[in-house]
Amino acid sequence: MTRVKAVATSKPAAKKVAVPMKKTSVLAREAQAAKKRLLKLRADTKKAIEAAKREVAKAAEAAKAAARFEKQAAKDKAAAKKAKAAGAKKATAGKVAAKKSAAKKAVPDNKVAAKKAAPKEAAVKAVTKKRAPAKKVVAPVASPEAAA
Numbered sequence: 001m002t003r004v005k006a007v008a009t010s011k012p013a014a015k016k017v018a019v020p021m022k023k024t025s026v027l028a029r030e031a032q033a034a035k036k037r038l039l040k041l042r043a044d045t046k047k048a049i050e051a052a053k054r055e056v057a058k059a060a061e062a063a064k065a066a067a068r069f070e071k072q073a074a075k076d077k078a079a080a081k082k083a084k085a086a087g088a089k090k091a092t093a094g095k096v097a098a099k100k101s102a103a104k105k106a107v108p109d110n111k112v113a114a115k116k117a118a119p120k121e122a123a124v125k126a127v128t129k130k131r132a133p134a135k136k137v138v139a140p141v142a143s144p145e146a147a148a
Contacts, residue, residue, distance in 0.1 A: 020027060
């Protein structure tokens with residue numbers, strides 16, 4: 001039977017030091033160039049980050065301005081709707097007042113006609129019958145005005 005161990009017993013081979021193929025002066029020059037590239041990259045990155053920050057600030061300000069504009073537009077729309085509703089209420093109130101005055105004018109005419117046509121008791125009954133519907137018509141109209 002062959003035994004398999006989880007841990008390797010052989011020692012790792014010693015690392016071989018890479019022998020440079022170029023002269024020291026060439027390697028030093030390359031190191032300087034790499035350093036220069038790194039500094040340039042850092043500067044470019046910094047500039048890019050600053051530019052991105054400016055763009056973010058601009059976008060945030062534009063978003064705030066748009067939100068303010070939309071809020072104002074909503075307020076204006078609500079105010080216009082309210083004004084329109086108020087105008088409609090005034091118009092209906094005018095119509096109601098006209099109907100009310102017309103009803104008041106019509107009731108005395110009915111009284112006169114009833115007095116002429118029938119005896120006094122019959123006239124009283126006719127007048128009360130005529131008044132009852134008029135009160136019912138006026139009562140519902142009065143409640144919306146109170147609500148306004």
